[in-house]
Amino acid sequence: xxxxxxxxxxxxxxxxxxxxxxxxxxxxxxxxxxxxxxxxxxxxxxxxxxxxxxxxxxxxxxxxxxxxxxxxxxxxxxxxxxxxxxxxxxxxxxxxxxxxxxxxxxxxxxxxxxxxxxxxxxxxxxxxxxxxxxxxxxxxxxxxxxxxxxxxxxxxxxxxxxxxxxxxxxxxxxxxxxxxxxxxxxxxxxxxxxxxxxxxxxxxxxxxxxxxxxxxxxxxxxxxxxxxxxxxxxxxxxxxxxxxxxxxxxxxxxxxxxxxxxxxxxxxxxxxxxxxxxxxxxxxxxxxxxxxxxxxxxxxxxxxxxxxxxxxxxxxxxxxxxxxxxxxxxxxxxxxxxxxx
Numbered sequence: 516x517x518x519x520x521x522x523x524x525x526x527x528x529x530x531x532x533x534x535x536x537x538x539x540x541x542x543x544x545x546x547x548x549x550x551x552x553x554x555x556x557x558x559x560x561x562x563x564x565x566x567x568x569x570x571x572x573x574x575x576x577x578x579x580x581x582x583x584x585x586x587x588x589x590x591x592x593x594x595x596x597x598x599x600x601x602x603x604x605x606x607x608x609x610x611x612x613x614x615x616x617x618x619x620x621x622x623x624x625x626x627x628x629x630x631x632x633x634x635x636x637x638x639x640x641x642x643x644x645x646x647x648x649x650x651x652x653x654x655x656x657x658x659x660x661x662x663x664x665x666x667x668x669x670x671x672x673x674x675x676x677x678x679x680x681x682x683x684x685x686x687x688x689x690x691x692x693x694x695x696x697x698x699x700x701x702x703x704x705x706x707x708x709x710x711x712x713x714x715x716x717x718x719x720x721x722x723x724x725x726x727x728x729x730x731x732x733x734x735x736x737x738x739x740x741x742x743x744x745x746x747x748x749x750x751x752x753x754x755x756x757x758x759x760x761x762x763x764x765x766x767x768x769x770x771x772x773x774x775x776x777x778x779x780x781x782x783x784x785x786x787x788x789x790x791x792x793x794x795x796x797x798x799x800x801x802x803x804x805x806x807x808x809x810x811x812x813x814x815x816x817x818x819x820x821x822x823x824x825x826x827x828x829x830x831x832x833x834x835x836x837x838x839x840x841x842x843x844x845x846x847x848x849x850x851x852x853x854x855x856x
């Protein structure tokens with residue numbers, strides 16, 4: 516038994532250091548991608564703290580910039596601080612994914628393949644800007660996706676919401692999930708199963724919207740050029756739905772951005788294909804995945820690939836739940852939420 520335990524510990528240690536090595540490799544690539552942009556990314560974070568962000572929509576995204584500021588307090592420049600922040604966030608993200616996959620009883624070999632897949636996609640979605648709040652979202656939404664698939668308690672999501680709301684308004688997806696999770700789906704019938712989840716989810720959603728609006732109005736002074744962001748003063752966000760529809764179905768077909776269309780359309784088709792096998796938690800995870808895509812289509816940019824990072828954990832945990840291949844007739848019932856076929 517002692518020998519078996521020793522071998523297990525050695526294996527865990529090996530995978531842990533492999534994980535750190537992967538994180539360093541990813542950071543090295545990221546550092547090269549952003550070598551012309553580190554100063555701009557530093558200025559973007561600093562602008563949030565001084566009340567002069569690029570857009571009013573950035574003004575409530577306080578957690579990341581404050582963490583960078585805290586790191587700089589050790590006596591390094593803001594640019595060095597944001598580089599260190601990026602390295603730490605990449606490492607923490609991989610550690611979180613490692614830990615949650617372990618809890619999902621994924622074998623070490625498969626676990627490593629998922630982390631390599633995540634790291635590859637993480638590199639592929641980089642462009643000219645990956646902001647501090649994007650890095651934190653990557654971590655929080657990994658917890659969020661895992662919590663949905665594992666059917667975690669309401670307190671788990673409420674706690675996650677309060678961390679997320681200080682990062683950015685994407686926390687509203689967590690409170691919205693509580694509203695969705697207050698209903699039970701069985702045989703295509705939907706009925707209210709938890710009034711506390713409905714009440715608290717609704718309260719957090721409304722409260723989160725009010726908080727976001729108030730903090731933007733209170734802290735925002737002007738854009739860096741001294742002008743007010745009058746075009747977005749009311750909602751704080753721009754609407755890009757029609758442009759995104761044209762891009763995803765038409766414009767991208769004649770450019771390298773066709774990969775973005777393939778990713779979005781392909782992932783939806785893939786998940787729809789298996790929908791008849793979903794458990795209640797997987798159906799709700801699918802609903803959140805579609806909501807996240809719709810949000811990107813409305814308020815983001817379909818070719819602004821950094822926004823895809825919150826989708827990747829959902830795809831990983833779906834793959835765990837669905838197994839590596841299409842279920843056959845012998846397994847045509849509902850698939851267990853932990854993915855053991």
